[in-house]
Amino acid sequence: xxxxxxxxxxxxxxxxxxxxxxxxxxxxxxxxxxxxxxxxxxxxxxxxxxxxxxxxxxxxxxxxxxxxxxxxxxxxxxxxxxxxxxxxxxxxxxxxxxxxxxxxxxxxxxxxxxxxxxxxxxxxxxxxxxxxxxxxxxxxxxxxxxxxxxxxxxxxxxxxxxxxxxxxxxxxxxxxxxxxxxxxxxxxxxxxxxxxxxxxxxxxxxxxxxxxxxxxxxxxxxxxxxxxxxxxxxxxxxxxxxxxxxxxxxxxxxxxxxxxxxxxxxxxxxxxxxxxxxxxxxxxxxxxxxxxxxxxxxxxxxxxxxxxxxxxxxxxxxxxxxxxxxxxxxxxxxxxxxxxxxxxxxxxxxxxxxxxxxxxxxxxxxxxxxxxxxxxxxxxxxxxxxxxxxxxxxxxxxxxxxxxxxxxxxxxxxxxx
Numbered sequence: 449x450x451x452x453x454x455x456x457x458x459x460x461x462x463x464x465x466x467x468x469x470x471x472x473x474x475x476x477x478x479x480x481x482x483x484x485x486x487x488x489x490x491x492x493x494x495x496x497x498x499x500x501x502x503x504x505x506x507x508x509x510x511x512x513x514x515x516x517x518x519x520x521x522x523x524x525x526x527x528x529x530x531x532x533x534x535x536x537x538x539x540x541x542x543x544x545x546x547x548x549x550x551x552x553x554x555x556x557x558x559x560x561x562x563x564x565x566x567x568x569x570x571x572x573x574x575x576x577x578x579x580x581x582x583x584x585x586x587x588x589x590x591x592x593x594x595x596x597x598x599x600x601x602x603x604x605x606x607x608x609x610x611x612x613x614x615x616x617x618x619x620x621x622x623x624x625x626x627x628x629x630x631x632x633x634x635x636x637x638x639x640x641x642x643x644x645x646x647x648x649x650x651x652x653x654x655x656x657x658x659x660x661x662x663x664x665x666x667x668x669x670x671x672x673x674x675x676x677x678x679x680x681x682x683x684x685x686x687x688x689x690x691x692x693x694x695x696x697x698x699x700x701x702x703x704x705x706x707x708x709x710x711x712x713x714x715x716x717x718x719x720x721x722x723x724x725x726x727x728x729x730x731x732x733x734x735x736x737x738x739x740x741x742x743x744x745x746x747x748x749x750x751x752x753x754x755x756x757x758x759x760x761x762x763x764x765x766x767x768x769x770x771x772x773x774x775x776x777x778x779x780x781x782x783x784x785x786x787x788x789x790x791x792x793x794x795x796x797x798x799x800x801x802x803x804x805x806x807x808x809x810x811x812x813x814x815x816x817x818x819x820x821x822x823x824x825x826x827x828x829x830x831x832x833x834x835x836x837x838x839x840x841x842x843x844x845x846x847x848x849x850x851x852x853x854x855x856x857x858x859x860x861x862x863x864x865x
Contacts, residue, residue, distance in 0.1 A: 470683030470716065471838070473858045479842040486848050487815035487828045497647055499607070499706055505537035508810045508829060509776060509862070512710045512783040514670070514798040515543060522802055525710060525783045527610040529559060534607055539708070541610045541649060542602040546595055546636070547618065548572040552580045560598065566591045573621030577794060583622055586632045596639060607649050609640070610670065614652025615659050630661055637665035651708060658695060660702050668708035669699050679791045681717035683767055689838045690823065693778065700779035709782050711775040714789040715764050719755045728754060746795065756793045759801045766859065768803055773836035773860025777817040777827040808862040810834070820845065832864040
């Protein structure tokens with residue numbers, strides 16, 4: 449009996465539900481024919497302020513950039529610690545560390561002047577790669593005023609603020625109780641909204657959380673979808689993808705206008721086969737390098753380097769398209785970043801490729817996102833349609849304009865009519 453019990457426990461621990469094994473595409477999937485519902489029309493209103501202007505100039509596919517000040521106009525939303533102003537089609541936000549601090553970082557005291565009196569000696573549970581991280585004393589009533597003034601200074605020439613770790617789960621990383629954190633977050637977001645009005649973006653990094661205690665004040669979320677265990681570099685399970693769908697809908701229904709949703713699933717990271725590594729090296733360097741070269745640039749060997757930098761495997765392209773389609777169809781104002789896993793690269797987080805299909809141009813959306821059935825939905829555009837399908841079935845969809853498209857299981861497609 450003990451032996452059988454051990455086998456059962458091990459089988460559970462290594463199952464898809466426990467460790468988030470990659471959602472598999474079935475072979476020879478059954479094809480179903482479905483009629484798409486009549487799309488509900490949607491027209492982006494003419495802008496009367498800056499936020500509406502940026503939304504009016506959205507592209508078909510809208511990509512965001514996290515913690516990076518890249519000036520490229522390819523990105524429709526970006527934030528950084530020292531941000532530059534946005535453009536006519538890009539929102540720019542200041543990231544403000546409100547609950548933890550990096551006292552040993554060379555830039556920290558410059559961006560957070562006179563914060564020393566609010567720092568505790570209590571370690572905050574960041575990974576080693578981030579360096580020393582300590583808890584800020586959010587119970588100090590003077591800190592609330594300090595933080596509001598800091599946000600005013602940091603955002604006086606940009607569109608708003610990004611607040612990291614925007615949920616109540618702080619106690620497990622050396623933080624305060626849920627009640628303490630919840631009260632602080634509600635008071636902060638309420639005061640920011642009162643101070644700046646509706647033409648100011650407040651975006652919180654909610655991760656996988658469904659907590660809406662501040663949704664009446666904030667108008668955006670960053671869904672940084674970490675994996676369990678944290679160093680898992682596989683894809684997401686089918687159940688996790690279904691959960692993403694529900695969260696996208698939830699935030700889109702409960703946030704304040706303009707309801708910006710920055711959707712960041714993490715990619716699949718694997719060491720490429722040796723023959724592929726050779727091809728990648730020749731394409732990039734024109735020669736084959738030995739491991740000594742990769743050690744000079746900070747990697748143990750070439751396999752570790754290409755595990756970190758090869759992002760265009762067929763399975764990654766497939767999931768990047770699926771998640772992009774979900775981000776564009778389900779919410780009104782979705783943004784996508786299909787990024788590295790945080791543990792992939794010791795140099796930093798949120799590295800990614802700007803895939804060619806991000807440049808798809810179908811014009812502006814002409815309908816809201818429409819759901820045919822759970823896991824299958826679409827949005828109409830001036831010159832085509834975007835469809836997502838995270839089910840295990842293949843579908844031939846006929847639209848009211850008599851156009852037909854076929855979408856495979858676990859797929860996102862961008863079709864020009």
